Amino acid sequence: MLNLETHQVFTSRDVIFHETILPYKHVSNNTGSVLFPLTDPHIIYYDEQQPAASTESHDQSLTPSLSRTENSSESTLLPVRRSSRLHKTPSYLTEYVCSNVLTQSSDIQTSHCSNTITSFCCNATSHASFNITSNDISQSPVCYSEPNSYEEAASKPEWQEAMQKEFEALRANNTWELVALPKGKKPISCKWVYKIKYKADGSLERCKARLVVRGFTQKEGVDYTETFSPVVKMTTIRSLIAVAVKKHWPIYQMDVNNAFLHGDLHEDIYMKPPQGLPVSSGNIVCKLKKSLYGLKQASRQWYAKLSDTLRSVGFQHSQNDYSLFCKQQDSCSLFVVVYVDDIIVTGNDPDEINTLKVFLDNKFRIKDLGELNYFLGMEVTKFPNGVALTQKKFAADLIKEFHCDRLPPTNCPLGPLCKSADEADLFADVTTYRKLVGKLNYLTNTRPDIAFSVQYLSQFLQAPTKSQWTATLHTLRYIKRDPSQGLFFNNSHDFNLTAYCDSDWAQCPCTRRSVSGYFIMLGGSPLSWKSKKQPTIALSSAEAEYRSMRTVTAELSWLTRLLSELQAPSILPVPLKCDSQAAIYIAKNPVFHERTKHIELDCHFVRTKLHEGLISVSYTKTTDQLADMFTKPLPGPQHHYLLCKLGVSSGSPSNLRGGVDS
Numbered sequence: 226m227l228n229l230e231t232h233q234v235f236t237s238r239d240v241i242f243h244e245t246i247l248p249y250k251h252v253s254n255n256t257g258s259v260l261f262p263l264t265d266p267h268i269i270y271y272d273e274q275q276p277a278a279s280t281e282s283h284d285q286s287l288t289p290s291l292s293r294t295e296n297s298s299e300s301t302l303l304p305v306r307r308s309s310r311l312h313k314t315p316s317y318l319t320e321y322v323c324s325n326v327l328t329q330s331s332d333i334q335t336s337h338c339s340n341t342i343t344s345f346c347c348n349a350t351s352h353a354s355f356n357i358t359s360n361d362i363s364q365s366p367v368c369y370s371e372p373n374s375y376e377e378a379a380s381k382p383e384w385q386e387a388m389q390k391e392f393e394a395l396r397a398n399n400t401w402e403l404v405a406l407p408k409g410k411k412p413i414s415c416k417w418v419y420k421i422k423y424k425a426d427g428s429l430e431r432c433k434a435r436l437v438v439r440g441f442t443q444k445e446g447v448d449y450t451e452t453f454s455p456v457v458k459m460t461t462i463r464s465l466i467a468v469a470v471k472k473h474w475p476i477y478q479m480d481v482n483n484a485f486l487h488g489d490l491h492e493d494i495y496m497k498p499p500q501g502l503p504v505s506s507g508n509i510v511c512k513l514k515k516s517l518y519g520l521k522q523a524s525r526q527w528y529a530k531l532s533d534t535l536r537s538v539g540f541q542h543s544q545n546d547y548s549l550f551c552k553q554q555d556s557c558s559l560f561v562v563v564y565v566d567d568i569i570v571t572g573n574d575p576d577e578i579n580t581l582k583v584f585l586d587n588k589f590r591i592k593d594l595g596e597l598n599y600f601l602g603m604e605v606t607k608f609p610n611g612v613a614l615t616q617k618k619f620a621a622d623l624i625k626e627f628h629c630d631r632l633p634p635t636n637c638p639l640g641p642l643c644k645s646a647d648e649a650d651l652f653a654d655v656t657t658y659r660k661l662v663g664k665l666n667y668l669t670n671t672r673p674d675i676a677f678s679v680q681y682l683s684q685f686l687q688a689p690t691k692s693q694w695t696a697t698l699h700t701l702r703y704i705k706r707d708p709s710q711g712l713f714f715n716n717s718h719d720f721n722l723t724a725y726c727d728s729d730w731a732q733c734p735c736t737r738r739s740v741s742g743y744f745i746m747l748g749g750s751p752l753s754w755k756s757k758k759q760p761t762i763a764l765s766s767a768e769a770e771y772r773s774m775r776t777v778t779a780e781l782s783w784l785t786r787l788l789s790e791l792q793a794p795s796i797l798p799v800p801l802k803c804d805s806q807a808a809i810y811i812a813k814n815p816v817f818h819e820r821t822k823h824i825e826l827d828c829h830f831v832r833t834k835l836h837e838g839l840i841s842v843s844y845t846k847t848t849d850q851l852a853d854m855f856t857k858p859l860p861g862p863q864h865h866y867l868l869c870k871l872g873v874s875s876g877s878p879s880n881l882r883g884g885v886d887s
Contacts, residue, residue, distance in 0.1 A: 378434065418436075443520070455547045462562060466612065489529075495511065604617055610715060611716045636861035638704075712751050726852050745784065782839060
C-alpha cells in the first residue's frame with residue numbers, strides 16, 4: 226500500500242479497493258523523484274511533488290486499516306512483521322518465467338524483461354503486439370503456458386497454428402460428416418486440449434492442440450461395447466533391444482500422427498461441432514466416421530486398424546506378447562513393437578525396414594524419428610560395446626519436483642523397515658505420496674535396484690504415515706546419488722540365460738507374509754526382475770523359497786518362448802540359482818510329506834519344468850544371490866556389491882558398475 230501523504234510503502238492485510246478513485250490519474254514522469262525506480266514502461270510512476278489538493282479530497286476514503294497502521298503522530302510508521310518462512314515456487318510453475326516485474330524486499334529490487342519473449346510472458350499489455358512464427362517456437366526458451374480455454378488459445382498465434390493443423394488432419398482423414406441430428410439421438414460434446422511437447426533434452430519441440438471427445442457421456446451397449454486395448458510389456462521391449470544389440474541389428478522408432486483418428490467406428494456416434502468449426506444451423510452435428518481421442522473405444526479401434534494393416538503385409542501376432550508383430554520370410558526377419566502410437570522396428574534387413582516405413586507412412590502419415598534414442602521417457606545411448614537404457618531426465622525432474630535437490634544423497638534405497646505402523650501419525654497429503662510412489666514405480670523400468678523399495682512403499686497408498694513419507698524421500702535421495710544409472714545391454718554373442726530367485730521369510734511385520742524376488746539376465750544384459758509379496762503365509766522358509774522358485778520358473782517358461790520368436794539361440798536348461806538347500810531338495814526329489822503337501826501345485830509345476838529340461842537348479846551363497854536385494858533392504862556395502870553384478874551402467878558404460886564403485 227502507498228500512503229498518499231508520506232509517500233511511504235507498507236503492507237496491509239485489510240485492503241479496500243476504490244476502483245473509481247485514482248488520485249494520480251494524470252502523472253508527469255519528468256519532475257520529482259520516482260518511488261519505483263523501474264524502467265519498465267508498463268509500471269506507473271508516482272510523483273511526490275504532485276499538488277496536495279489532489280489528495281486531500283480522498284484521504285478520508287482510504288481503507289480503515291491505513292489509519293490503524295499509523296501512530297497518532299503520523300510521523301512514525303509501525304514496523305511491518307516479515308515472515309521468516311522460506312518461500313518456494315510451486316512445481317507447476319518451474320517451466321515459466323514468473324514474478325520478474327516487482328520483487329518486494331527491504332529495498333525494492335528491479336528486474337527487467339530481457340527480450341520480447343520474456344515480456345510476452347510477464348506483461349499482459351504486450352500480448353496484442355507480440356507476433357510469433359513456428360521457427361520462433363523451436364528456437365525460443367521454454368516460456369509458453371498451456372491455455373485453459375479455447376478463447377485463450379484463439380488469441381495466441383502459436384496455438385491458432387496448432388489448432389489449424391489438427392483441423393487439417395481431421396479433414397484429410399475424413400473423420401466426420403455434417404448432418405442434421407436425428408430424432409431420439411443425443412450428441413456428445415467435445416473440447417480442445419493443449420499440450421506443450423518437449424524433446425529428450427528438455428527443450429521445446431512444439432505446441433500441440435488436440436480435439437478430445439467427452440467420452441464419459443457415452444453409454445455402454447449404445448455407442449460403445451469393448452474398450453480393452455493391449456500394450457507391449459516392458460520386458461518384451463528390453464528383450465527385443467537386448468537381442469537386436471547382440472545381433473547388431475539397427476533399431477528404429479516411429480510415431481504415428483493422430484493415431485486414434487485412424488480407427489474405424491462401427492457405432493453411430495454424433496458429436497457437437499467443435500469450437501472454431503462454423504455450421505449453418507444449430508441442429509447440425511458431426512457424425513463420426515473415424516474415432517477421436519476421448520472415445521471409449523478409440524484405443525481399441527486404432528490397435529485393430531494397425532493390426533489389420535500389418536497382417537496385410539505378412540506380419541503375425543506374437544503368441545507371447547500380442548503387441549509384438551513378427552515377419553519371417555526366407556532369410557528376412559522383421560519385428561515391430563507397438564505401444565499405443567509409439568513404434569519400434571528392427572530386423573536383419575534394412576531394405577525391408579525402409580519398405581515398411583514407406584508403407585506405414587502412406588497409410589498413417591508416420592513420423593520417422595530415426596534410430597532409437599528416446600522411447601516412452603527412456604533414453605537410449607549407443608556405445609562401442611553396447612547400448613545404455615536410462616531415465617536420466619525423468620529422474621532429474623523427479624528430484625527437482627519433490628524438492629530433494631538440496632538434500633544429501635544416500636547409499637541405499639531404503640532404510641530399516643518400521644516394525645509397526647503408527648496409525649495416529651498419518652501423512653496429510655496422500656495425493657502427493659501416491660504421485661511420488663507411482664513415478665518411482667515407472668522408474669523401476671530401468672532401475673531394478675529400487676524394485677524392493679517401491680514394492681514396500683506401494684503397500685501404504687491408502688493411508689501412509691509420516692515415517693513412510695520419509696522412507697519415500699529416502700529412496701528419492703538414493704536416486705539423486707546417480708540419476709543417470711540405468712541398464713546396459715552388451716553386444717557380446719553370449720545368449721545364455723541365467724536366473725536368480727530368493728525369498729525373505731515372514732518379512733512383513735503386519736501380515737507375516739514373505740517377499741519373493743527374482744532376476745533374469747541374457748548374456749550379462751538384464752531382462753526381467755520382480756519384487757512381490759506372496760499372496761499367502763508360508764509356514765516355513767523352505768516353502769517361501771520354493772514359491773519364489775515357482776514364480777521365476779513361470780517367467781522363464783514365457784521368456785524362453787519369447788526369445789525363441791526373436792531368433793535368439795535357445796540354450797537349455799536355464800541355470801536357476803537359489804540359496805536354499807531345502808527348496809532345491811524339494812524340487813529335485815519327488816517326495817511328498819507334511820512339509821510339502823500344502824504346496825503340492827508348486828511342487829508339480831517346478832518339477833515338471835525341471836524334468837522337461839527348462840531349468841537346472843543349483844545352489845549359490847547368500848552373499849552372491851543377486852535376487853537378495855529384491856526381498857529386503859540391504860546395507861550400503863552389500864547393496865553396491867550386488868549392484869555391480871546386475872548389468873547396470875553408470876558413468877562409463879565400458880565399465881559396468883552400480884551407483885558407486887564397489
